[in-house]
Amino acid sequence: MKNILILIILISGLIFTSLIKNKTRSLEKKLIYLDNEINSLSSSLSEASLDFQYLTTPKHISFLVKNFLDENFIHYKESQIKKSIKSEKDLAVLKKSKNDHTSNQLKIEKSANKKSNVVKKTDNTRLFVAKKIDNTQLSITKITDDRQPQRTNKKKVSKKVQNWVGLQVIKTLLGIPILPVK
Amino acid sequence: MNSEKGKNDDLDIHIVPRKSRNFYFEDHEVSKYEYKKQSKFSTVKLSLNRISFIFFIFLVVAFVFGSKIIYLASIKKENYFTNKLVPPLLLKRQDIIDRNNNLLARNVKLYSAAIKPQFITDKGKLLINLRLIFPNMNMDKIKKKIEVGKYFYIKKRLNESEWTKLWLLGDKSIELNEKQFRVYPHESLFSHVLGQIDDDNLGISGLEKSFNEKLTETKKPLILSLDTNLQHIIREELIFGNNIFQTLGSAALLMKIDNGEILSLVSLPDFDLNKRTNIEDPIYLNKITKGVYELGSVFKTFTLAAGLETESIKANTAFKDLKNQIICGGMPISEHEELPKNLTAEEILVRSSNIGAIRIAQKVGVKNYRKFLNSLELFEKINFELEEVGTPLPFKWEKCTLETASFGHGITTTPLQLAKAYAIIGNGGYEIHPTILLNKNITPQVKKQIISLKTSNIINSMLRKVVLNKKGTASFADKKGYEVGGKTGTARKVINGTYNKEKKINTFVSLFPINKPKYLLLVMLDEPKSAPDFVYEFSSGYKLTGETRNTAGWNTVVVAGNIIEKIGPILATNNLQASNKF
DSSP states (O other): OHHHHHHHHHHHHHHHHHHHHHHHHHHHHHHHHHHHHHHHHHHHHHHHHHHHHHHTSHHHHHHHHHHHOOSOOOOOOGGGSOOSOOOHHHHHHHHHHHHHHHHHHHHHHHHHHHHHHHHHHHHHHHHHHHHHHHHHHHHHHHHHHHHHHHHHHHHHHHHHHHHHHHHHHHHHHHTOOSSOOO | OHHHHHHHTTTOTTHHHHHHHOSTTHHHHHHHHHHHHHHHHHHHHHHHHHHHHHHHHHHHHHHHHHHHHHHHHHSOGGGSSOSSOOOOOOOSSOOEEOTTOOEEEEEEEEEEEEEOGGGOSOHHHHHHHHHHHOTTSOHHHHHHHHHHTOOEEEEEEEOHHHHHHHHHHTOTTEEEEEEEEEEOTTTTTTHHHHOOBOTTSOBOSHHHHHTHHHHHHOSSOEEBSOOHHHHHHHHHHHHHHHHHHTOSEEEEEEEETTTOBEEEEEEESOOOTTSOOOOOSGGGSOTTTTOOBOOGGGGHHHHHHHHHHTTSOOTTOEEOSOOSEEEETTEEEEOSSOOOSOEEHHHHHHTTOHHHHHHHHHHHOHHHHHHHHHHTTOSSOOOOSSSOOOOOOOOOOOTTHHHHHHTTOSOOBOHHHHHHHHHHHHTTSBOOOOBSBOOTTOSOSSOOBSSOHHHHHHHHHHHHHHHHSTTSSOGGGOOTTTOOEEEEEEEEEEETTEEEEEEEEEEEEEEESTTSOOEEEEEEEESOOOOTTSOEEOTTSOEEOOOOOOSGGGTHHHHHHHHHHHHHHHHTTTOHHHHTTO
């Protein structure tokens, strides 16, 4: 029994040792891999950050601005810029006036909407009336157009008659025969 | 026979005819037969065993390999290719960064190409190839070096395309070495502060030298108190000033006066740190820290402060019958312009009266005045992080020293020390130490008082009047919203032992916002010239041109005013929340 126990312990010890050894080996491999990864990443990070630092130097940026930016950046003096930071009192007054302004604006908008509605309605009625007038005008003109040629003919005929009568009167006064004689 | 034949059928049919053929050899035949019978069965058995054994072996091998393949297929990608090690990024020197984490200096791995002349097989071919890769390279020089036969570099810091082309040549006489080089993304912006390193990555000047150990031995970056954006703006304005006033050079220093942190330190001309430049010419010295100058009327502030501190004078103390010129030690001392004969102490500073300053100094006395100047550490070498620090020229307190020192002549100091003294006067009177390193807890807990708060406040109000008063010398620095106060100084340069009338050092030291000073800006122009074509714009909007005066008020103050106007929004002196970031 004792021997068996020793044998079991020995064998299990051997198995465990080999298992641990294998595990350690794989862990070491992982560590080496991670070390390599860290080294390569840190070197590329170093290069990238150096590139970034160079590209963002004030000299480089001002060069880029001068050569490639369309906007003309002008240096403004302090006196040319309105103070952006106001005291709290001013800010409160500004807020109040802003609120008043917005409420007034809303009122104006409302009244403007009403006005526009009224204007719309009147416009519609105007349009309706105008259309009606147009229609009636059109119908009147049609009727008058139909009558107009008769009237003109009559007028033309009466004028001819008048001219003929006048001519005959002059002829009789002058002793010229009324009827033409060949 | 037949029965026998039939008996033997089970065993072997071939034996029977042999037996009948030869009777005498029956035994022999029998034995032969027996042998044959035995050998036949054993051969079959043996071959079967062998086959099964080999099959078993193959099966085991196949199983082993199969299981390995399955194992390999099942394991994760990262467990492959672990043999090839990627070397860690071990930098010989650490980064230098500014207060906003902007990178100022970094080591990078680059390739250099060298020639080993002893391995050259075809010199002509090599030279042609080099000409194709480096069209701008002087081939005669290369040819001569090859003839000498010693190992030499053809180019350091190769770019990727050059490296590839050289590598593709496959010439064994070309050696491509990987080396670490220092890269400065801001090129010349911080040249006087950062300094340079040699080929072995050792600092030879500036911070690279003074912090060589820290940069090479620690793993943390060196964080400076400088601000890249402010530095850029100030440098641009100085360049503008140099062009307008045709200066030999210029310098500026922006410092926090409560803790001495330097936000910007510019000295022009500067040089590109990425190119190894010969900077032996004295114009390249760091004018702020290394330059030692007579700075002129900016010393009058100290004279007034000494008078107030020793209670010899008050701001409104009247000085009557001030002459326009006096003789001291056989040398005439005169005013820079016609001034009223009666001036108060405050007016003496505002109008920058030399004779008035002498009278105040005489009231203070040599001993007190000397003690006061020494307390401001104006004449000792300052303790600063850079290697390039100047030592004020030694001088003796003789017959006329008090008189000349009172208006800043005959005594020298560095602009950095001048700035420190002004910072002490402006911050309420306590000592500070200028520093270029970022240390948020640098403000001293126990403040060492150099001058009283009362004197500090009086001087600050006087400095404001120098800018604000119409008769003041620095009205161009009156920028709305920044409350600038300051003092101008126009000093003649000493050339070959005599004061030169034309060559001047014009300085302006300003504090802002003056009601509670936070920043100090010192601007210095080296040998400026008058600019009659320049249009001067007063704060009232009045414009003036054709001005030929060449004093600090007409050039240095203009530059300082422009700087304050541009850096003001960044420093946000009026916005407490934003300005606390600095």
